Amino acid sequence: MKVNTKLQLSLMMFLEFFIWGGWFVTLGTFLGHNLKASGAETAMAYSTQSWGAIIAPFIIGLIADRFFNAERILGVLHLIGALLMYQMYAAIDFAGFYPYVLGYMILYMPTLALVNSIAFSQMKNPAKEFSFVRVFGTIGWIVAGLIISYVFLWDSEVSRQEGLLKNTFLMVAIASAILGVFSFFLPKTPPKVGKDEKVSVSSILGLDALKLLRDRNFFVFFISSILICIPLAFYYQNANPFLSEIGMDNPTGIMTIGQGSEVLFLLLLPFFFKRFGFKRTLIAGMLAWTVRYLLFAYGNADDKAFMLIIGIALHGICYDFFFVSGQIYTDSKAGAKYKSAAQGLITLATYGVGMLIGFWVAGEITDSYLVREGEHSWVDIWSFPAIFALGVMALFTLFFKNVQVEYKSN
Known part of the structure; x- marks a missing residue:
């Protein structure tokens, strides 16, 4: 190039x-x-x-x-x-x-x-x-x-x-x-694609890959991917308002630590794949969501600000270890025929259905713990996604059988 x-x-x-x-x-x-x-x-x-x-x-x-x-x-x-x-x-x-x-x-x-x-x-x-x-x-x-x-x-x-x-x-x-x-x-x-070439709605949405759900492991992973988007939505929707409300200086700039962490752990992902395997890597990603939200729940902008910084820095593990690993797993399961369809299906399920549910739940929970205008009970708000992520991790651990997945870095 x-x-x-x-x-x-x-x-x-x-x-x-x-x-x-x-x-x-x-x-x-x-x-x-x-x-x-x-x-x-x-x-x-x-x-x-x-x-x-x-x-x-x-x-x-x-x-x-x-x-x-x-x-x-x-x-x-x-x-x-x-x-x-x-x-x-x-x-x-x-x-x-x-x-x-x-x-x-x-x-x-x-x-x-x-x-x-x-x-x-x-x-x-x-x-x-x-x-x-x-x-x-x-x-x-x-x-x-x-x-x-x-x-x-x-x-x-x-x-x-x-x-x-x-x-x-x-x-x-x-x-x-x-x-x-x-x-x-x-x-x-x-x-x-040629103008006259027929394209079905099922192929556009990746529904051709629904056949993969017959595989028990992929079905468990698929459902877990949708459910883990509920805790993810809490971060996108509430992290910046939370940091602003509790008095954290420069909250948006501080949140960029998460993107730096994302790059770092993306580079480390091959090592974790090789050392711990696919299942443990995904479990680590889900556990990181629980740890992150507990740190948010009990941290503050003063003497416990380090807890918030660590919680933000965990973004690389939270995102890369589950979602990037999941993309790799999906690619390995799909085979040549369903590669694009399978990735499309996972994207539709997570950023479409999963996040849609997640944002709604996050909005309801946030409103229910509004103490007074401009003040929320953040311990209660962050406890919900922490417990929920722990539950998703437990279900995944119980029902997903470990598999060998080859990491192919981009």
Whole structure:
């Protein structure tokens, strides 16, 4: 791959995840402070990610893969997204905000598959070349958080009180417009499927891989993947509002420790696979969720702030050891015929169904432990996902028989 192409793809990934990390992390805090949204309303806003994940395959399968170049669709989606993001910036109440965040996520979620498609199409050896390009996405997410906390201080207590957190949407709108224009200069990625070629809804959604559920181990893993998304939703929805509410300085910047941890443990994953095996690696990932939430429950922003830092740093184990390991396991079980379908099915089940349920549960639990306006009983809130994750781990441990899974690093 040419150096110029590699730089283009790296910048594309940087902007793609800078955009996501630039508003999604602080969304809960913004909704609570600026729009006075309830936990249920915050859950509705976060659930737009799930609706986007459910609808995305149709946009990719029925449009991107059949009629238009991927880079052009990426450009159009981000330009429209910039307009919607500006409307979110200008919203004054939740009723006016929600339609725009729903529309935005329906357009944004397909772009995650599009950037991968564009990148892979330019690579002669994706197994060796993709990691370098993809890591710039994680860097983009981290940079967005550092800018919010340490450059503009939008998540500081004073700025939150003044409503300045809404500026994250303006920043992202600008970044989205830049990526929208830049996309038209990316390497050409023509449609993969002929216009007249028939594509079934079941293949688009990955339902062809449902046959894999006949395997008891895969069925247990599949159900566990959906259930573990409930604790995951608590982190996405509540972590930033929690840190802000208890008085943690620069909460968004501090949360980027989680992304750094994600990169580190992704590199360590082959060692754990080889040393402990697949089942124990997944169990470690689920146990980390329980430990993380207990640290959140009993930590504070003063003498026990180290507990919160450790909880955030566990993100690499929580995410990589379960979800990345799960993707590898799914690939090994699917075989050549169902590889794409199986990954699509897992994505639909987790980011679609699992997270949709998770955000709803997180919203209900958060509202039920509202002590007074702007104050929650966080010990009770974080105890629920801690116990739930422990229960999922116990079920997985009991019913999943250990298997040998070969790790193939990207």
